[in-house]
Amino acid sequence: MVCIGSRRGASLARVVPLVLFCLALCATAGHGFDYTYEDDFSTDQAMTDSHDHSVFVTSIPDPWPLTGFLIYEHDVPGDRALAFYNGTLHDSDARLVYAMPLESVGQLVSSGSLEFDIVWEISQDMGLVRVWTASLGLIGVGGNEGHYVFDVSPTQPVEQLLIIIKAHYVRIDNLLVNLEYSTPVESSTWSTIKGIFRSETGPA
């Protein structure tokens, strides 16, 4: 009996630091994101990465088109940003639509955020950005220069999160999408912890 108790005590002495280490890992994982997407618009990646978009043009069309359009333009410091222009039709803002993550990884998205900068209003007091998601509808509006953060978390976990940006007379830059999946890191880590504990404290 004494012998068994000592061995079990020794096992616990080995397990406790291990559990503490795993808990530390959980805490670290909780501060990260499962998926991150960035675009500083220095490349044309929005053309291929976006799920859907208005036409990209290289200069202001003449005559002005009926529907919205997108142009890569340089803001004041010379850094490239993406400019949104509306067409002449009613509600014809340029659109940029993302399905995130870009490639399904067999995980469900449970929460997410969208960030970007409005770096230059093309026309004072006329700039407008609106952001929708498939499950929430319209979730935010912006217009003035500044940094914007939108909570795009779906109402229930989805394989891909559809984010719709519609805007006119603004240039946006530094787009950032952060996602977290519904399979919690904590649950898989706890299974590992329980497995380790069983193997260390089980019958010899």
Ligand SMILES: [Ca+2]
């Ligand atoms: Ca840029």
